[in-house]
Amino acid sequence: MDTVAQLTIVRHGQSAANVAFADAHARGVAEHGLTGRDADVELSPLGWHQATQLGRWLAAQPVDERPEHVVCSPYLRARQTWTQAADTAAALGATLPPADVDDRLVDRLMGDLELMTPLMIAERFPAEAARLAADGLYAYQPPGGETFDHVAARVRAALADLNTGHAGRRVWVVAHDAVVVAARHILEGLPFVDLDAIVATTPIANTSLTRYAHADGQLGLVEFAATAHLTGEDRHAPLSR
Template identity: 45%
Template sequence: MAGMNALQWLILTRHGESTGNLAYQAVHGTDAEEAGIPERDADVPLSGTGRAQAAKLGRWLAALPEDERPTLVVSSPYLRALDTAETALARTSYAAPDGLRIRVDERLRDREQGILQDLTALGVKNRFPAEADRLHRLGKFYYRPPGGESWADLALRLRSFYRDLQADAPGGRALVVAHDAIVVMTRYLVEELTEREVMEIEKEPIANASVTRWRHDGSGLAADCYNDCGHLTAAGPAASTGRR
């Protein structure tokens, strides 16, 4: 994505473990059709582990060399992402009130599932068999659930977000705190991947509070690390394979 070349560093992280992640883990491998998450998606909070992960992310940010530290921070408006950003930034010396403030942008929200929200794969198959068939026929990238978004839809709003970001902060170092789908589709845009390539990458879960970075190498943004959890190892497993 040519416009991204104006950034010096682009750092992405997925939010820390949420109670929604735990709900999906609890029903994995069972005959449950719903995850049973009581909140609307925007209000799903961090778990205790998620808050600890966010704090470790903050300590990693605080230890970055000065020329790699973010000059702006943008977060999804969803509670689990915004709390991750606030918790992490509070562990640094360059946070508000005298330093960086967190900007919120709704284009960084998680991919909307529409009528399939909160359903397990079995729930989709049993309650909406025609949608399960349509997903199989179209493929995950272009399938749009009724009232929801396809991965291609997500790419469209992210193109708009990153155009504005590079215009607002040419040469800047941006930290984006969002969701697993945002991390995957940012890689699709930055590295100009194909549908096949990005859907293969998507099979590997993005770990909670993991770090993915690109840096400008003189000609464009080049990959520095992907889905890295080195800063979280003291807390044990950093990844949560549960959706949301």
């Protein structure tokens, strides 16, 4: 086998930034009250609960279905998600592997626009807001930041190393929605415009699971943005293309 046996990508639990951005949008204001770096944004109370639910669900899985290797984004919200899940599982008698950190699994780098709401960008950098509208979300490169092609390049390298170093094993990646999008682009050859339409109908929810399994020499999508582990209900998303 020249790939991992199974690849599961987990988006981190709800973060303080997720809450602040949603609140600012709902109120129609630019400011969200956050300070500091995106990399240091913590989980929200709901995010901690979601990570706990993930750990409970993992503890209930058969041993031969739990992850054998875990790699995590260095961002605090991703590391907190896995630490809480693993600690919860351990308290229930299930041992999960500690996460290795891979800097290539960070969220999309927004450079000078880091942690800015759309209204903040429009007010402070109107030329960038116009360029974003013209280029589109995936092709736009903020000053000092990345396009999605840049994200895909680093995620591609990280996945290649996982396939080389952990072929035949169940591997989990704890990261960000941008990493999930990049993985689908890489593994399925989906153009970003198609992925944009998919995510519009099936958002990549916090702590959702996107899973691939090895078959016929390659990794095939099994489920996308699944949240049944958070609710106890059968709510796996359809395999949209």
